Amino acid sequence: MSVKAVRSEAGFTLIEVMVVGGIMAIVAAIAVPTVASMLRRYALNSVAQQLAATIRSARYTAVAKNKWVRIRFDCPATDQYRMIEYVAVSAVDEAADRCSLSAYPYPDDTPGVPEVDGPVIALPNGISLGTVTDIQIDPMGRMELLSGCPTCVASSGTASLTIDDGSEAQTVSVDRTGRVTVEDPVVSDGG
Secondary structure (H helix, E strand, O other), X not given: OOOOOOOOOOOOOHHHHHHHHHHHHHHHHHHHHHHHHHHHHHHHHHHHHHHHHHXXXXXXXXXXXXXXXXXXXXXXXXXXXXXXXXXXXXHHHOOOOOOOOOOOOOOOOOOOOOOOOOOEEEOOOOOEEOOOOEXXXXXXXXXXXXXXXXXXXXXXXXXEEEEEOOOEEEEEEEOOOOOEEEOOOEEOOOO
């Protein structure tokens, strides 16, 4: 009687490991661009929602405090915005440093005018505001579009504020009654 040697080795062959590695590489090559696109869209949507919330908050502040409020864009710098109180004093409203946190801090505990300025909000890197028009909100909550600030000529209509990351754009619309809507992202044509 001869005894057969039983060979019992656990493990994988080199070919099996290479096949599994190749499959993982293909799946990763498909998934990475999709995940990157989703993250970009999420960031863009977050910025649009934050802008919409700031406009809604400014409207609430205007009505609750019985004040005129403005949302100033590219204030104090490009791709930044700030809620400021319009006080109808030219030296304050048209001051070159009106959006500066050092000149007009937030929060401001000192009594006086203005009282309801908000923080400066900067957009994340890679996301920018398109052509924007400052918005003024009266104590009744009605919106006016302003052009040419600091002279600020008011007009009626709907403001469409575009936020762009280079590959997609999202629009926040504000109408005269104060309704704020965030539209679905639109893929840019790259131009």
